[in-house]
Amino acid sequence: MTEASILFLRACLAVLASPIYLLSFLGIWEPFCKKVFFPFFLEKFFAIHEKKTNKPKQELFRNLPDFKSPSGELKLLEIGTGCGANFQFYPPGCKVTCTDINPDFQQGLSKSMDKNKHVHYERFLVAPGEDLHQVPSGSVDAVVGTWVLCSVHSVNGTLKEVLRVLRPGGAFYFLEHVAADRSSWKHFWQQVWYPTWKLVFNGCCLTREIWNNLEQANFSELNLRHITIALPWMPVQPHIIGYAVK
Ligand SMILES: C[S@@+](CC[C@H](N)C(=O)[O-])C[C@H]1O[C@@H](n2cnc3c(N)ncnc32)[C@H](O)[C@@H]1O
Helix, strand or coil: CHHHHHHHHHHHHHHHCHHHHHHHHCCCHHHHHHHHHHHHHHHHHHHHHHHHHHHHHHHHHCCHHHHCCCCCCCEEEEECCCCCCCHHHCCCCCEEEEEECCHHHHHHHHHHHHHCCCCEEEEEEECCCCCCCCCCCCCEEEEEEECCCCCCCCHHHHHHHHHHHEEEEEEEEEEEECCCCCCCHHHHHHHHHHHHHHHHCCCCCCCCCHHHHHHHCCCCEEEEEEEECCCCCCCCCEEEEEEEEC
């Protein structure tokens, strides 16, 4: 019965979003989404989202300076940087390498860089989280990924690369929206939204239980909390936040 309801509601949403499905069928939607819609949406949406995540992010990144290397430097690599929503939380003088699969965030990214002059921007790499081969093994003190493990093709592959580029004792900071409790209505609606959401929002998957991937990755220490971020009417309220030490 539940399966049938999910399929029925998915079909209803697909009808409502049929112009997007048609554009996708014609091969037009994905390049448009990547170049125009998603960068525009992300910049506007994150202005709202920022207000909700400001406090948890401040708390999350508070101990970033503890992971400075013995020379006193903090080399940080961000995966799926998008428009650079996290730069404001990085400590002064921190050396940041930005990576993303989408090079079309330049406008939002430049604005964020101009606002956050306390950070030293080293380079921008167009690279997927699953393949950071331009970054030497054990070369960074911290890796940051927020709202990115929902979209990568392989969460385990990305965590493997994160562990490779981190120096021993370095840390991976994360804030991710995740699957709701399987017995909840929120999970039901996440399943209903899943295919249309993934198409509209550039591959974003709503029902990933990312805490399992983090628990099974070979970090020596995992600090993880489940929190809810109040985004009314959106199927992305359950989150995990924390950091894992190599
Ligand atoms: C929802 S946005 C979040 C952006 C930013 N991290 C933030 O919190 O504002 C997801 C980002 O992940 C990027 N992305 C998607 N798949 C990726 C992959 N396989 N490797 C690296 N980045 C990826 C997207 O291009 C996009 O910039």
